[in-house]
Amino acid sequence: MPPSPKVLARLRFGAPLDPRNNSLNFIRLILALMVLFAHSFHLVGAGNGPGFKGENLGGWAVAGFFGISGYLITGSRFNNRLGTYLIHRIARIIPAFLVCLVVMAAVFAPIAYSLQHGSLHGFFQTPTTPANSIFANMFLKINTYDIAGTPAGVPYPGAWNGSLWTLYFEFICYLIVAFLGTFAFVKRTPWAMVAAFLLSVAVWANIQRIDPYIQSNLDFNLLARLLPFFLGGAVVKVFSKKIGLSWQGAAVSAVLAAAAIFGCDGFGNQLAAPFLAYLLLWISTWLPSPKIVMTNDVSYGAYIYAFPVQQLLAVFGAYHWGVWIFTVVAVFATMPLAIVSWLAVEQPIMRLARRRV
Template sequence: MSAAVLTPKALPTPDIGSRLDPRRNSLNLIRLVLAFSVLLAHSWHIVGDGAGWGFRGENLGGWAVAGFFGISGYLITASRFGNRIGPYLVHRVARIFPAFIVCLLVMAFVFAPVAYLIQHGSLSGFLQTPTTPLNSVFANLSLRIVSYDIAGTPAGVPYPGAWNGSLWTLYFEFLCYLLVGLMGFLPIVKKTPWPVIAAFAVSVLVWANVGLIKPYLQSNLDFELAARLVPFFLGGAVVQVLSHRIGIHKIAGPVSLAIAALSIFFVDGFGGQLAAPFIAYGLLWISTWLPQPAIVARHDISYGAYIYAFPVQQLLAVFGAYHWGVWWFTLAATLCTIPLAAASWLFVERPVMRRARKS
């Protein structure tokens, strides 16, 4: 599929640009690039070579997650406003949970036993360790990651005690799904964009004042992480509720990215969150002209790449690959992650989502 948009003749007259064609864009490719940007960002930590690239207090992985949340906010808001709450929730659960649960099982009963065998020379006691494999799966089933190690693995690596440092964001992603789901019950939300715009503005104000609010929540880390990520999701939602008015325009796209850059670099503390709608709009604009390979258009392996990259990196580290340095390590991790991501898409994600749509 080539990256293209609908012709102006197919659009309502108020649009200043074309609506994003769901069949002809390169969002799959952009999400895949964001997923592997997270992999690259984690490589510095996993090989023990510092925090890696970053700017304005956030590393490359953090900005990639912001992009993920912005695109998700745009797409998920459209899903909610186009569906009743039942089908909406079924689709959201089908998209997130099955592949996530399979990933937990693969880490617990494939990756961890290999690491345990290397550490101890046998699997004796593997099932009765302080963090048992079964408990690591059960404890994390709700998406809120509370158990990062499995049977004391991985150990003897630069970043020990954590098999997956990416999964924690899924909990907050799903909270955003529920937030939009609840907003969809209010008739006014579908009639005017202002409630969504107001919700975004409030979320930015909360993050801008998070230091003042935290003491009243006993410095709750979940609240802080939610306050940091929700504005990016609602920024995408803002673009969605305005999309029938503004469309995707060839001038507005680069202008939006320029405004985002100015906000990030000149607004201390919350510039990224304030720029969230412009980041989302800019990514959507890029998706209208960036060429996308046909195989990527047909097969969205970005979620699988995101959830499997970190455990693949840690398993490589267990085998000593962290000695190769960031770039060779990243290349090896990318090549090893792609087959797992493809398998997740072909055998878990796509079949489950097709079944959910049919039901």
């Protein structure tokens, strides 16, 4: 006979994450704005910006996104049939992504093209054509970054959205967890996910030895770099029934994360992934969050619209303002789009998906 929930609660080292009372939405919004800030340096022509151990702030923010996502998505997979899981994942990521592609092609690019050429003459036939920019990218893999030769005359020309590329690899992570979840032993023992995580770290640690066999495939390299962060969050999830979230666990995680990051050159960031995920999840248990953000997750919209908003500002010459003013204006210009994306696209589609499965 399994122990009662009260007994499990006493045995657990710390409290479990309350799915209805945490600040994960707020933390993800902060991470999205960190990416915006990191991109500001590139988009005003000020270099890579601050960072450490091979990653700028944007890279670390993406690692945080993947860690949190790994935790949540693994829980979704283990609690749902495969079909339901895939429908939920598609509903969460694809519709808003497609709308973003259309908005860039139908609103952002025409404005930039008109400023560049004085009219829209030739806009719909100029490579990369607006229609092709949508079609070529609609399956998450970003194949084209410009639209009709825009944006131009800016410090970072030829790219409307330098954030969307990560979504392709996040969805591959969804599929990997979907596959792992088909095996009963993966659900029965947390050590199966630990083994998958360690294998992913080993692949990244030996990527230079692997490259000759895959012709240095960029997609493989990017997935190898990001997958450990996702599986790190998955590791925290599979241990969550035995190990809750506590300040003691956070202190140990901070020490182990620092030891991995500073002690293992080349793969320490990835090896630290479970401990970094644990820290973010623990922070979400005590960090105050605006109530409206707790029930409205605008972080995805902020992430996908920040870069094109910043580029449009740059087209109008805002890159002359410098990083800080440029960033503040970009935040205020991005948030209305993020809110509309949540209210008009993401939330309704997810509600529909939940009702249909």
